[in-house]
């Protein structure tokens with residue numbers, strides 16, 4: 001078990017994270033928050049690339065900083081952007097990283113072959129990576145993070161730049177990997193974690209707002225989400241009263257999904273909340289602030 005115990009991180013006088021408490025066991029965890037909320041800061045602390053200003057992170061009860069090398073042997077990490085030589089093939093690159101990690105040559109060869117199969121890059125293992133799509137590169141990234149068969153796999157915004165098909169393939173791969181390890185991935189894209197995460201961690205105002213299953217998180221706004229059709233002319237007035245979650249043009253009308261805490265109007269249809277709805281509700285102020293900033 002990986003435990004984050006009362007962790008805070010300050011950059012000078014700026015507090016990026018405050019009093020974070022989390023526990024991770026095997027499974028997929030989605031660290032979900034808008035950009036700038038502190039996901040990367042938390043992930044870098046979990047990867048021992050940054051140190052907490054206060055508190056500690058423990059693996060099976062032992063400080064990961066004190067474990068040092070022993071912890072890094074358990075850890076696989078894919079940073080937001082990982083460095084590779086475009087002219088290398090995935091096989092050459094993975095063998096090179098294996099050597100850096102100190103894997104004996106014969107073991108490295110076997111492991112690289114296994115991983116290329118796992119991430120479905122066997123067919124192109126000797127091709128130069130400069131011809132690869134974003135999804136193929138990310139799979140090389142996962143493979144390098146998996147070289148030491150880590151017990152903890154941490155991925156920072158791993159789906160940036162993937163097309164929808166690549167996202168599906170990626171999600172399936174993570175589910176497979178999480179059967180016997182902790183997989184933590186950060187994202188600001190709800191659909192990346194909606195179908196695979198056992199638990200979602202949401203950060204707001206430098207603190208953990210939720211760490212729960214999707215079903216439980218959705219309960220936060222249960223009974224408040226509706227859909228209805230309105231005239232276009234009425235839309236701006238409507239938005240002043242209710243939080244619009246999504247809007248779609250349908251036969252000359254505007255089909256709007258929204259949140260209302262008031263008694264329901266008979267023309268409204270109550271719908272079950274989705275994680276996306278909760279995300280929009282929780283971070284509505286941030287979205288507005290971002291719009292203002294442009």
Ligand SMILES: Nc1ncnc2c1ncn2[C@@H]1O[C@H](COP(=O)(O)OP(=O)(O)OP(=O)(O)O)[C@@H](O)[C@H]1O
Nearest residue numbers: 011014016033034035036037038039040041042157
């Ligand atoms: N080295 C640093 N010095 C000062 N401030 C920092 C530093 N690193 C991060 N921050 C600030 O801490 C906050 C959290 O940053 P962080 O990168 O963790 O956010 P994030 O949620 O991962 O967003 P993104 O996905 O854009 O990286 C931001 O306000 C950022 O400006």
